[in-house]
Amino acid sequence: xxxxxxxxxxxxxxxxxxxxxxxxxxxxxxxxxxxxxxxxxxxxxxxxxxxxxxxxxxxxxxxxxxxxxxxxxxxxxxxxxxxxxxxxxxxxxxxxxxxxxxxxxxxxxxxxxxxxxxxxxxxxxxxxxxxxxxxxxxxxxxxxxxxxxxxxxxxxxxxxxxxxxxxxxxxxxxxxxxxxxxxxxxxxxxxxxxxxxxxxxxxxxxxxxxxxxxxxxxxxx
Numbered sequence: 442x443x444x445x446x447x448x449x450x451x452x453x454x455x456x457x458x459x460x461x462x463x464x465x466x467x468x469x470x471x472x473x474x475x476x477x478x479x480x481x482x483x484x485x486x487x488x489x490x491x492x493x494x495x496x497x498x499x500x501x502x503x504x505x506x507x508x509x510x511x512x513x514x515x516x517x518x519x520x521x522x523x524x525x526x527x528x529x530x531x532x533x534x535x536x537x538x539x540x541x542x543x544x545x546x547x548x549x550x551x552x553x554x555x556x557x558x559x560x561x562x563x564x565x566x567x568x569x570x571x572x573x574x575x576x577x578x579x580x581x582x583x584x585x586x587x588x589x590x591x592x593x594x595x596x597x598x599x600x601x602x603x604x605x606x607x608x609x610x611x612x613x614x615x616x617x618x619x620x621x622x623x624x625x626x627x628x629x630x631x632x633x634x635x636x637x638x639x640x641x642x643x644x645x646x647x648x649x650x651x652x653x654x655x656x657x658x659x660x661x662x
Contacts, residue, residue, distance in 0.1 A: 462487055466500045480509050482517035542643060542660060545614050545622050581607040581628065588632040588639065588661060595644050595659045603644060603656060621646045621654065630661060 460477045462485070472489065479486040484497040485505075498506050498513075595603055603623070604610075610623035623644050630639040645658035 464496075464501065464505060466496065467502070468500060472496075480512040480516060482513050485509065538658070539660075542622070542645070542658075546624070546643070548614055581625075584629070586628060586630045588630050588637075591630060591642070592659050592661075595642070595656050598656050600646060600654050607642075 462475045462477050463473045465471050472487070475487040475489045477485055478488050478493065484495055485501070486493065486495050594606060598606075600621075600623075607625050607628075611626045612624045614622045614624075623646070624641065626641045628640055628642060630642065631637070632639070639661040641662040643660045643662070644656040645660075646654040647657050
């Protein structure tokens with residue numbers, strides 16, 4: 442019971458100390474004894490018997506703009522600070538991801554076991570037909586790729602579709618617990634706008650298993 446009384450008194454005191462507003466807007470509307478709920482960079486939020494509404498600065502007389510300009514500026518600066526902190530956090534997270542990718546690039550590929558050589562005599566090698574199709578990985582490495590077009594194909598593409606496009610990756614490694622990283626080296630990739638050239642592309646896939654995992658991060662180097 443005592444706690445309820447304290448809460449009720451606090452509510453009454455807060456209502457009694459709320460600033461009221463009586464104003465005629467630039468549209469000719471007369472507003473009396475409205476409580477100012479909030480001052481924002483784009484106007485005043487008020488409480489009237491009809492409900493809560495927003496008055497923009499353009500609808501208020503100049504003296505009201507001057508009176509609440511400092512509070513509005515303070516609110517705008519606080520919002521700007523929050524946005525800057527969010528951007529800084531995202532940039533830090535992006536830098537951490539790039540650092541992890543660079544570390545993965547420095548890892549050596551798993552060595553393959555040597556193939557056993559048979560002691561039996563071999564027959565003459567069978568020449569490949571002149572019209573045999575060129576392997577997909579050879580086509581990918583002999584082609585000149587546009588960076589923007591290639592990025593759109595890789596971003597969100599499945600492992601099976603990307604492998605069909607570029608052939609088997611040069612190196613495959615694990616990206617923490619987020620999925621696999623596939624790397625192709627020796628490609629010819631050109632940025633048409635800047636003229637920059639790249640020879641390596643890395644695709645980080647999501648955590649899904651099998652051929653349905655999709656590329657979520659594409660990086661050129």
